Amino acid sequence: MTARDQLDRPLHPWLKRLFGRLLGVSLFTKILVANGAVVALGAVAGTYLTAEHVKASPHGTHYEMMALMGGAGLALSLALNALVLRAAFAPLALLERTARRVIAGDLDARVRLGPVRDPHTEQLAKTVNAMLESLQVHTRQLEEYSVRLRELSDRVLLAQEEERLRLSRELHDETGQELSTLLLGLRLFRDAAGAPQPDLPALRAQAAQLAELARSTLDGVRVLALDLRPRMLDDLGLATALRAYVDEWSARTSVPVTYSTQPDGGPPLPVLPPTTEIALYRMVQEALVNVAKHAAASAVRVSLTTVDGALVVEVQDNGRGMTLPKSASDQAAAGHAGPSGPQAREAPDAPDAPDAPDAPDAASGLSAGIGLFGAQERISLVGGRLAIESAPGGGTTVRAIVPLPDHAPTSAA
Ligand SMILES: Nc1ncnc2c1ncn2[C@@H]1O[C@H](COP(=O)(O)OP(=O)(O)O)[C@@H](O)[C@H]1O
Ligand SMILES: [Mg+2]
Structure with a gap:
C-alpha cells in the first residue's frame, strides 16, 4: 500500500x-x-x-x-x-x-x-444521457425491425416467385392441356363433319363434349382471374365481393360462415377508396385461408360494421387459436399488429367450444409467416390498423379498422 x-x-x-x-x-x-x-x-x-x-x-x-x-x-x-x-x-x-x-x-x-x-450543467448532462439512452434503445429496435423487414421482403419476393410458378404451371398444365384437347377435338370434329356421310348424332355428342370441355376450361380461367384480381370488387363494391368470396370459401371448405354487413337497419356501407377496398378484401382472404390452413374451425363469422367513423372488418373463427407474443411491441416487431394491437387474450363473443375433429392438443404459435404481416402492411398503408386476438383453444379474431373518408357517398351494401 x-x-x-x-x-x-x-x-x-x-x-x-x-x-x-x-x-x-x-x-x-x-x-x-x-x-x-x-x-x-x-x-x-x-x-x-x-x-x-x-x-x-x-x-x-x-x-x-x-x-x-x-x-x-x-x-x-x-x-x-x-x-x-x-x-x-x-x-x-x-x-x-x-x-x-x-x-x-x-x-x-x-x-x-x-x-x-454546476447543478444546471449536471441536470443538462443527465438529460442528454437519458436522451442518448432512449436513442440507443430506439436505434436498436429500428435495427431489429429493419433486419426483420429485410428477411420478410426476401420472403415476399420468394412467395411472389412461387405464386408466378404456380400460375404458370396452372396455365400450362391445366388450361393449356385443356385447350390442346379442345383443339384436337375440334380438328377431329371438322374431319368427321367433312366426311361424305357424316354421322350426325355422333357429331352432336362430340360437339356437346367439346362444349363441356370449353366450359370447364373457362371455369378454371375464371377462378384464376378471381385469384389474381376480384373484378367484382370494382363492379359491385366490397360488401358484395366479400359475400361472393365468403360463399365460395364456405362451399369449398365446408365450414359454415355467418356473413353480416352492418347491424340490421343500419345505414349502407360508405364507398371506400379502391386501395382500401382491396386491402380489406385481401385481409379477409388471408384470414380465411389461414382458418382453412391452421385453425381447424367449425364455424366462422365475417362482419363489416361502421363504428365511430371507422369501418371494422372482422374474421372470427372458433378454431385452435394460437399463442401471440406477450407484449404489443413484440407484436409490432413481429409485424403482426399495430401499436394498439391486442394482447394474447380470448376473442370476445367467440362461438362455442371448437369441435374440430383434427385439432391437435397444442395450438400453433404466431410464426413468422408473411400472410398476416402482408395484410397488416396493406392495412396500415391505407391508414388503418390490424389487430389479432387469439388464445390457444380460444379461436382467433383478425380485425381491420380503417377510417372512413369524410362525407363519403353511400352505396348499397
Ligand atoms: N386462424 C388461425 N388459427 C390458428 N393459427 C393461426 C391462424 N391464423 C394464423 N395462425 C398462425 O399464425 C401463423 C402466421 O400466419 P401467416 O402470417 O398467415 O403465415 P402462414 O399462413 O404463411 O403460415 C400461422 O403459421 C399459424 O401458425
Ligand atoms: Mg397465411
Missing part, C-alpha cells in the same frame, strides 16, 4: 463529499465566492501591507504601493475568475465532445462530468 493510498483511505469519503459539495455549487455562487475572496483578501492584505509600509516610511505618498495593490488585486481577480469560469464551462465542452462521438456513430457515448459541476 503506497503512502498516497494510506492518505486517501481515511480522508477519501468525507473529503470527497466536502469537495463535491464545494465544487458542485452553482456557477453564480462560484463567481460570487471567488470575487468575494479576492476582495476580502485584497482588503486584509492591502491594509496590512499599507500599514507596514506607512510605518516604514511615514512621509511618502506611496504611489508604488497603490499600483502594486491595484495590479495584484486585478491579476488575482482575473486569474480566479478565469479558473472558475473555465472549470464551470468544462462540462459544456464535454457535452460537445459527446455529441460529436454520437454523430460519428458511437451510441455508447455518455457525458461523464468531473468533480467540478
